[in-house]
Amino acid sequence: MTKQKLLTIHGANSGHWQETVRGVFSPHFDYIPIEYSGYETVLGLLRVVADPLCLAIGVLLGLLSLVTRLLHFSSYVSVTLVALAIVSVPAALLRSWGVRARYVDQLKAKIDGHCPIDSPHVIAHSLGTYLISRALRKFPDFRLSRVILVSSILPSAFDWGKVFAPQPARAIDVRNEFGLSDELTRVVGKLRFAVRDLGTSGTRGFTQGAYVHNADAIGHCLKCSISWAPLHNVPLEEFGHSDQFLSEGHARRLWLPFLWGYRWDELSSFYDRCSSLARFLNSKAYADFDRECDQLWNSKFSWTSGRSLADHIQVQLSVRLTRDPPKRSSTSLEALSGDIRFILPDLVKQACEASTSNQPAEVWMHPLLAIGQALAFALLLREGLQSA
Numbered sequence: 001m002t003k004q005k006l007l008t009i010h011g012a013n014s015g016h017w018q019e020t021v022r023g024v025f026s027p028h029f030d031y032i033p034i035e036y037s038g039y040e041t042v043l044g045l046l047r048v049v050a051d052p053l054c055l056a057i058g059v060l061l062g063l064l065s066l067v068t069r070l071l072h073f074s075s076y077v078s079v080t081l082v083a084l085a086i087v088s089v090p091a092a093l094l095r096s097w098g099v100r101a102r103y104v105d106q107l108k109a110k111i112d113g114h115c116p117i118d119s120p121h122v123i124a125h126s127l128g129t130y131l132i133s134r135a136l137r138k139f140p141d142f143r144l145s146r147v148i149l150v151s152s153i154l155p156s157a158f159d160w161g162k163v164f165a166p167q168p169a170r171a172i173d174v175r176n177e178f179g180l181s182d183e184l185t186r187v188v189g190k191l192r193f194a195v196r197d198l199g200t201s202g203t204r205g206f207t208q209g210a211y212v213h214n215a216d217a218i219g220h221c222l223k224c225s226i227s228w229a230p231l232h233n234v235p236l237e238e239f240g241h242s243d244q245f246l247s248e249g250h251a252r253r254l255w256l257p258f259l260w261g262y263r264w265d266e267l268s269s270f271y272d273r274c275s276s277l278a279r280f281l282n283s284k285a286y287a288d289f290d291r292e293c294d295q296l297w298n299s300k301f302s303w304t305s306g307r308s309l310a311d312h313i314q315v316q317l318s319v320r321l322t323r324d325p326p327k328r329s330s331t332s333l334e335a336l337s338g339d340i341r342f343i344l345p346d347l348v349k350q351a352c353e354a355s356t357s358n359q360p361a362e363v364w365m366h367p368l369l370a371i372g373q374a375l376a377f378a379l380l381l382r383e384g385l386q387s388a
């Protein structure tokens with residue numbers, strides 16, 4: 001099966017996290033880290049706002065004007081140097097803006113190269129949030145799947161209406177994660193008087209409106225029951241600009257469920273309950289297993305399309321047996337359903353344990369893949385047993 005593409009876009013001086021999360025996403029997506037140059041060092045942080053060379057020339061001109069005054073040069077020379085030094089500041093801002101604008105175009109071209117037809121998922125951090133969001137606003141043919149913005153440096157008042165009003169399907173869902181302790185974004189906000197296209201959406205979120213809601217950390221939004229919005233602010237207390245967001249654990253617990261379109265708490269509960277069932281089986285606590293398994297099988301999940309887990313498994317089995325009838329007529333739907341009760345919890349438990357060591361079983365963390373694999377194992381077991 002072809003995996004959906006997932007692109008990550010780093011910020012200034014912060015590309016290392018793209019390799020940190022590769023192991024989390026590679027089993028599930030065609031993982032493509034997008035890179036660009038010019039912002040690798042600490043100076044890169046300054047370059048986001050103003051061109052360091054222009055600023056350095058301005059400082060030099062200022063010093064020269066001081067020297068010319070001390071050496072009693074003509075006042076015309078000093079004034080000219082001061083004027084040039086002052087002009088170097090807007091020149092630095094303008095040059096930096098020009099580079100950002102050029103990188104927006106280059107990013108669009110790169111993504112078109114990787115994804116000529118399909119709409120990829122995107123995770124962008126810091127300057128990467130600026131580039132992807134501006135590209136989305138600039139190019140009407142640009143469509144994405146699910147988007148995670150982390151520590152955004154766009155203005156809170158960024159006009160998402162220009163993205164979603166003409167075509168609501170420009171992105172399936174956008175999650176704007178930001179830490180309330182992000183001092184770097186706060187500094188960017190203080191420079192907004194000079195850099196109008198940057199701002200504090202990484203500390204305050206985007207301004208709520210028809211296209212923007214506030215959600216809690218797991219993405220739950222009360223307003224969506226009234227009217228859906230394509231973008232949700234997700235404030236995370238105590239988080240700074242980079243570190244905690246960009247870890248394996250954060251990617252696995254919060255980003256994977258979002259990219260799959262599931263709620264983190266729902267998925268986490270499914271993992272816990274399957275792991276408990278596997279432990280009951282291992283310790284031969286069959287009464288506990290039957291009771292808990294019945295409860296799990298009667299539960300409904302977002303990935304079971306409104307059906308109970310038991311009904312979902314029945315439907316999958318029926319489709320499979322119709323398409324590929326078993327060799328033995330005695331391989332009944334009921335017998336296979338019974339086998340899956342024992343196989344599925346153990347597969348999910350294996351996946352959870354494998355996820356911390358990047359083992360192949362990690363792919364079964366996706367509940368539908370785990371169910372599909374449990375079904376395949378059950379069929380193999382029955383057919384193998386009966387032909388033996």
Ligand SMILES: [Zn+2]
Pocket residue numbers: 213214221222223224227228229232
């Ligand atoms: Zn909402």
